[in-house]
Amino acid sequence: MSVTRLQKGDTLIEVLFAFAVLSLVIIGALTIMNQGTLASQRSLETTLVREEIDGQATTLRFLHDAYVTKFQPNATYATNTPAGQWATMVSKLSATSSTSFGGVTSCPTPPSGSFILDPTTATYQGVNAKLAPSTTFAQLVYNSSNVFTESDGVWIEGIRSTDVQTDPNKQNVTYIDFHINACWDAPGSGPPMTIGTIVRLYEPLN
Numbered sequence: 001m002s003v004t005r006l007q008k009g010d011t012l013i014e015v016l017f018a019f020a021v022l023s024l025v026i027i028g029a030l031t032i033m034n035q036g037t038l039a040s041q042r043s044l045e046t047t048l049v050r051e052e053i054d055g056q057a058t059t060l061r062f063l064h065d066a067y068v069t070k071f072q073p074n075a076t077y078a079t080n081t082p083a084g085q086w087a088t089m090v091s092k093l094s095a096t097s098s099t100s101f102g103g104v105t106s107c108p109t110p111p112s113g114s115f116i117l118d119p120t121t122a123t124y125q126g127v128n129a130k131l132a133p134s135t136t137f138a139q140l141v142y143n144s145s146n147v148f149t150e151s152d153g154v155w156i157e158g159i160r161s162t163d164v165q166t167d168p169n170k171q172n173v174t175y176i177d178f179h180i181n182a183c184w185d186a187p188g189s190g191p192p193m194t195i196g197t198i199v200r201l202y203e204p205l206n
Helices: 012-070 082-091
Strands: 139-142 148-152 154-160 174-184 193-203
Touching: 012 082, 012 139, 012 154, 012 174, 012 193, 148 154
Parallel strands: none
Antiparallel strands: 139 148, 154 174, 174 193
16 A cells, blocks of 8 residues: 555644744733732732721720820820820821822822821830831831831821811810821832721810
């Protein structure tokens, strides 16, 4: 039996075309996988940052409630108590306006008067102390001994009320708006990621 000479293999052009199509499919699949990974990373970071902000808000309310419970006109409070931490904190408020994140291309420097709280000890960490830009995502940093060292991309601005009360029963009512801000550079995004909330707490009447 003779072997037919009419059987043909793939031409070079057909092989190259097949490789080109396969490359496009692989590149498309890798791109989709990468986008999914970045979206998951951003979502995880957002969740973690929200927990940091919630921790700051909860600590603010705790210190405020402790102060209101112990409040007496012209009284002083031990600095190692929650009431004393609140009194120290509000005595050092100096911010006059809140940070605006509209159209920012990089995370701003916390303005003068910004501060942070350590939720693990419910303590005020001082004005303009231990605030640093975020290196990964916005978070509070602790050392190996679980001692607070710095806040990366999270800060608080306290702004006192300036409006005049017209209700005679509320002439001495004042409040403080605590703007809790977070800013960090998320993977795969151009502008920085930002999260913020406002906690309004009323000061007791004298």
